Amino acid sequence: MNATLIRSAYTPIIYEGGDCVVALLDAEHQVLGQSAGLPIFLGNLETCTRATEERFGRAVWHPGDVWILNDSYLGGTHLNDITIFGPVFVEAGTDAEQLVGFTASRAHWIDVGSKDPGGSMDSTSIFQEGLRLGPQRLVVGGVEQEGLVDIIATNVRFPYPTLGDMRAMVACITMGEKRLQEVVERFGLDVLLAARDEIFRQTEALERAVIAAIPDGVYSAEGVLDNDGVTLDAPVPIRLDVTVRGETIDFDVTRSADQQTGPVNCGVAQAVSALRVGYKLLVSPDLPGNGGSFRTMTAQVREGSVLGAVAPAACQWYFSHLGLLIDLVAKALAPAVPDRVAGASFGDSMIVLTAGNDPRTGRDYVTLEATVGGWGAWEGSDGETALINNVNGSLKDLPVEVLETRYPMRISEYRVRPDSGGAGRFRGGDGVVREYEMLTDCTVSLWFERSQQPAWGLFGGQDAVGPDVVVNPGRPDERRVLKVNGMRLSAGDVLRCSTGGGGGYGPAAERDPARVRENVLDGHLTPAGARDQFGLDTTA
Secondary structure, X not given: XXXXXXXXXXXXXXXXXXXXXXXEXXXXXXXXXXXXXXXXXXXXHHHHHHHHHHHHOHHXXXXXXXXXXXXXXXXXXXXXXXXXXXXXXXXXXXXXXXXXXXXXXEEEOOOOOOOOOOOOOOOOOHHHOOOOOOOEEEEEOOEEOHHHHHHXXXXXXXXXXXXXXXXXXXXXXXXXXXXXXXHHHHHOHHHHHHHHHHHHHHHHHHHHHHHHOOOOEEEEEEEEEOOOOOOOOOOEEEEEXXXXXXXXXXXXXXXXXXXXXXXOOOOHHHHHHHHHHHHHHHHOOOOOXXXXXXXXXXXXXXXXXXXXXXXXXXXOOXXXXXXXXXXXXXXXXXXXXXXXXXXXXXXXXXXXEEEEEEOOOOEEEEEEEEOOEOOOOEOXXXXXXXXXXXXXXXXXXXXHHHHHHHOOEEEEEEEXXXXXXXXXXXXXXXXXXXXXXXXXXXXEEEEOOOOOOOOOOEXXXXXXXXXXXXXXXXXXXXEEOOEEEEEEEOOOXXXXXXXXXXXXXXXXXXXXXXXXXXXXHOOOXXXXXXXXXXXXXXXX
């Protein structure tokens, strides 16, 4: 399914970046399997099929139908993330077919008709963020619905690649339908269900055993977002309380901030997904997610909060507090499971969005990319450098060659940002520096986070360096900005984006001096950084 989607997609954010995920569900909407994709989609693809069934009833499913949904409050994320799904039937006797499961895919569409191309950094209502679709039939009995397709095509800025991505997603779930039918045909439905039940049982038993080994108690942590993108001087607090009792664990985020004016809000399903990611990183990171996962976990989310937003809250950049929440799970549980946790990561997607007209083709364009940074160190290892954040999983940064070929820009610098990881017995990973030279007039929108609270260290490890974005560095009109919507740049202007590092682990004084010298040689530390952070003169 995943290969079909990526090979068939029309836009680089899918076929190069991999901003997508696919899943197989059983007839009760439980996960049979899900691609690596974006971890933040963990546990909410099935929310879309459940919401559809709750709205229309069980009888709504028919062979050959394909559904579409992107509503942020019904299991979607932001409106650009489109979920396409359909039922899977097999023959069950004379003139009868039996529902055996669902196939589902989610992928980022480059534009869904928001007030600004690609998405707005300053939206204050869901109605500014583009076309919003509740569950609707896109294909009925194998026939594409021209009316709905026309609505989509006339409400997005780039209909040709958008419809190409849409049909790639349909092909993806059709492939999943075919393969699941083949499994049932080969082994029989009874065997398939028995295997499912046993896999779910084993998964649940493993997770219960891990939770039971954590000392009972209430563990808490809190952090802040810089702001909501609109009120730039008001941090947004996120608070987490974790209760461990026997074989069960509960995550409570009800003390977090109320929903915000700017687009940092999300629905309950997304908050639960983030908590599931944080849980899984500590409890069963090597085990694929399935319907047996999370049976020992509960979550409490307050409706009307930034993590349980209600309409018409803006949700375009819903992921910032979710990445923070994942790190807070580790921070809260660090005293109980010190050998399982890591310092905080750079945390956010650090979005760069450019839009304009390409003089080479005369066509409008929009490009959006998530950038990479440093992850936190842990007992036994330094943090990873230049890795996508924990919300985005296997998503990739766009290659320089793709950006320069498809869009009117030049990447004049792309390198590791030395000294950005937090010092410690184990160093946090480093961020990167990526510099863009614009070859035509354009607009740039930015969403960079974690400057007020860069990635923290654990057990004496130091905090990392936060992000920094400079327009026209070294020129008279040099200026710094982290969040901006539709900033106008001219041909020849330069945008230098520096992402943050990850937090350190353990006291810096305990780091092996030989490793400090190696870091200077490999470019992760400057001689000045080695002296300031570790008290070591590597020039002697």
